[in-house]
Amino acid sequence: MAPYDPQVVAPFFPALSANGDRLYLDSAATTLRLRCAMERMGKFYGESSNVHRGLYRLSEAATEAYENARSLVGKYIGAETSDEVIFVRGTTEAINLVAHSWRRTFPKRGDRIMVTVMEHHSNFLPWQLAADEIGADFDVCGILENGELDMDDFRKKLSPRTRMVAVAHVSNTLGTINPIEEIVRLAHGVGALVLVDGAKQSDAGPIDVAKLGCDFYAFSGHKMFAGTGIGILWGRKNVLEAMEPFQLGGGMVERFSGNNSQWQQLPAKFEAGTPNVGGALGLAAAVEFLMDFPWEDQFNYFLSIREYFERTICEFDGLRILGNPALKVGVFSLVSDRFHAHDIATALATRNVCVRAGTHCAQPLCKKLAVPASLRVSFSIYNSIGDAQRFIEELHWALEFLNLRMAS
Numbered sequence: 152m153a154p155y156d157p158q159v160v161a162p163f164f165p166a167l168s169a170n171g172d173r174l175y176l177d178s179a180a181t182t183l184r185l186r187c188a189m190e191r192m193g194k195f196y197g198e199s200s201n202v203h204r205g206l207y208r209l210s211e212a213a214t215e216a217y218e219n220a221r222s223l224v225g226k227y228i229g230a231e232t233s234d235e236v237i238f239v240r241g242t243t244e245a246i247n248l249v250a251h252s253w254r255r256t257f258p259k260r261g262d263r264i265m266v267t268v269m270e271h272h273s274n275f276l277p278w279q280l281a282a283d284e285i286g287a288d289f290d291v292c293g294i295l296e297n298g299e300l301d302m303d304d305f306r307k308k309l310s311p312r313t314r315m316v317a318v319a320h321v322s323n324t325l326g327t328i329n330p331i332e333e334i335v336r337l338a339h340g341v342g343a344l345v346l347v348d349g350a351k352q353s354d355a356g357p358i359d360v361a362k363l364g365c366d367f368y369a370f371s372g373h374k375m376f377a378g379t380g381i382g383i384l385w386g387r388k389n390v391l392e393a394m395e396p397f398q399l400g401g402g403m404v405e406r407f408s409g410n411n412s413q414w415q416q417l418p419a420k421f422e423a424g425t426p427n428v429g430g431a432l433g434l435a436a437a438v439e440f441l442m443d444f445p446w447e448d449q450f451n452y453f454l455s456i457r458e459y460f461e462r463t464i465c466e467f468d469g470l471r472i473l474g475n476p477a478l479k480v481g482v483f484s485l486v487s488d489r490f491h492a493h494d495i496a497t498a499l500a501t502r503n504v505c506v507r508a509g510t511h512c513a514q515p516l517c518k519k520l521a522v523p524a525s526l527r528v529s530f531s532i533y534n535s536i537g538d539a540q541r542f543i544e545e546l547h548w549a550l551e552f553l554n555l556r557m558a559s
């Protein structure tokens with residue numbers, strides 16, 4: 152079989168040809184959009200109406216397309232039924248939904264909630280607040296020096312009182328791929344539920360909730376080649392059914408009855424208000440594109456980028472990559488002992504190189520690693536080894552430029 156070639160997918164991303172010499176290495180923040188996703192959204196806004204309301208053809212067609220999008224996403228992620236697929240604004244909303252609704256339904260004072268120190272704020276703060284409000288203990292699993300989860304610490308902190316474990320599938324700062332199946336096995340062993348933040352997995356590999364065995368999985372369309380303001384919460388049907396709704400309003404009421412109203416069945420119970428129909432259709436178009444994507448070939452190709460990137464970064468004086476986990480995706484966070492990450496990113500921006508500097512909404516991790524900021528370089532399916540080579544050349548230029556400026 153031919154090896155993976157990013158040039159084959161590049162024509163599907165209009166942004167890549169829109170500005171010839173731009174080097175986009177910020178896909179961990181947001182991926183470039185697929186043409187098919189943009190066209191599907193445009194078609195919806197050009198030709199369609201609202202869902203679940205009208206009795207006329209335009210609205211019925213929108214409802215049909217919206218529910219087909221749900222079925223397709225469900226199939227892509229291995230959901231048992233499309234009722235388990237809730238359209239939300241993104242990963243952040245999905246996690247807040249669970250943290251809010253679950254805590255109104257299940258846990259009690261003295262229970263425990265566990266997250267990890269490598270979580271994005273979206274999968275840290277809602278649980279910290281939930282623990283506070285319930286009177287639960289809040290455990291934070293640590294990491295090893297190489298940026299992998301410290302599974303001994305995980306086992307130590309896991310207790311029969313742990314009711315929820317919330318963990319990233321992939322760290323948005325270190326790129327570490329976490330051992331979700333093992334985490335689920337251990338957590339289920341003590342009766343805890345597991346929520347997986349899949350935001351950084353969605354452009355880097357397949358999602359299979361049945362194989363992972365988790366109870367909730369969240370991801371965002373804009374990190375999966377589709378639009379902003381759309382995402383997915385998948386949840387195990389019996390757990391979602393037992394949970395209270397998140398928001399109240401139109402579309403989720405079965406029967407109004409004073410203070411004792413009845414809610415709609417799944418998924419409508421969790422989709423109050425007018426949904427982002429265009430976004431859902433765009434996400435479905437991206438999913439169609441990814442259905443038979445050669446993830447394994449792409450991952451093998453990424454391994455050659457990783458080998459080149461890590462070897463060449465080592466040759467720079469005073470520059471290091473945070474973490475070196477055995478299994479990781481295309482995210483490298485660099486720390487210079489001479490220059491602030493923002494200065495390097497600003498210099499690179501003048502050369503049309505798009506990377507991210509800062510704490511990447513993962514301040515617990517930055518605190519733990521004692522780094523005020525890092526320069527995050529992230530690769531996706533359209534990036535080539537040539538992109539890595541160009542980045543290294545531009546980085547040489549940027550550091551030389553900053554050195555000269557410092558000397559003058």
Ligand SMILES: Cc1ncc(COP(=O)(O)O)c(C=O)c1O
Pocket residue numbers: 179180240241242243244271273274319321322323348350351371373512
């Ligand atoms: C690992 C991870 N989790 C959660 C989020 C939040 O995603 P969103 O802003 O799309 O809700 C991000 C976004 O950067 C992320 O990388």
